[in-house]
């Protein structure tokens with residue numbers, strides 16, 4: 648490459664990275680697309696007509712989540728029949744719902760604590776249940792996840808499956824590639840390695856919680872080995888970068904393998920040595936696993952939901 652081509656390449660790289668950063672920040676603020684009817688209630692604080700909502704008479708066991716951002720809001724055990732024409736709950740999932748004085752000066756509005764989408768209103772001391780609380784929620788502000796669907800991962804783990812944990816920059820991209828591997832049964836994105844409980848995405852973004860964006864992989868060891876996962880980890884990101892990954896700079900984006908046993912650590916060390924012997928610089932570090940905190944729902948299977956592909960991960964065969 649001659650000098651001028653080199654400069655053009657460098658300029659192009661920086662422009663691309665800046666666009667990627669911008670896209671990433673914007674995307675993380677975006678939630679599920681809303682129909683005009685949903686937007687009328689969730690964004691413009693409208694009210695759906697009584698007795699017509701999808702969940703008013705729903706008695707199935709499960710969790711009610713936010714229609715806009717998928718955050719869990721209410722459990723079916725707290726739902727009761729108030730006869731008012733809207734779903735009624737006498738309790739919310741801890742920290743999931745915010746109460747704010749309504750613009751009408753009389754009532755108390757309730758919104759999703761995560762995305763601030765409008766849910767309805769809360770009324771106290773009406774005598775319906777011992778908790779003396781009625782969250783009057785628009786069905787259209789919620790989605791319902793039946794209990795059978797929530798139990799799936801637990802059932803799967805009974806079947807001699809194994810887990811592995813990798814951090815290689817933005818967890819959207821890491822998960823995208825691992826989820827496509829044969830023998831990988833399930834993937835989740837979350838946070839590991841920090842020192843606070845229940846970290847949120849915002850906590851991790853402060854760079855002070857100590858967590859890394861991490862992917863939990865559930866795999867079938869009869870179909871894919873831990874060795875293969877480690878090799879694939881190195882082949883899908885730039886393991887030579889020390890301060891983050893691609894345009895995502897910060898300790899939460901570093902390249903780390905979280906090992907669960909001395910055997911896994913030996914495998915990790917084996918491939919780091921192979922890479923160094925091949926002449927590569929390896930910035931990847933090894934850490935023992937700690938508690939994996941699953942990230943907010945809107946980060947899970949991000950690219951598959953969006954129908955797009957990662958901006959800072961790609962596959963490159965090495966081994």
Ligand SMILES: [Zn+2]
Pocket residue numbers: 713714715716717718759760761762763764
């Ligand atoms: Zn929400």
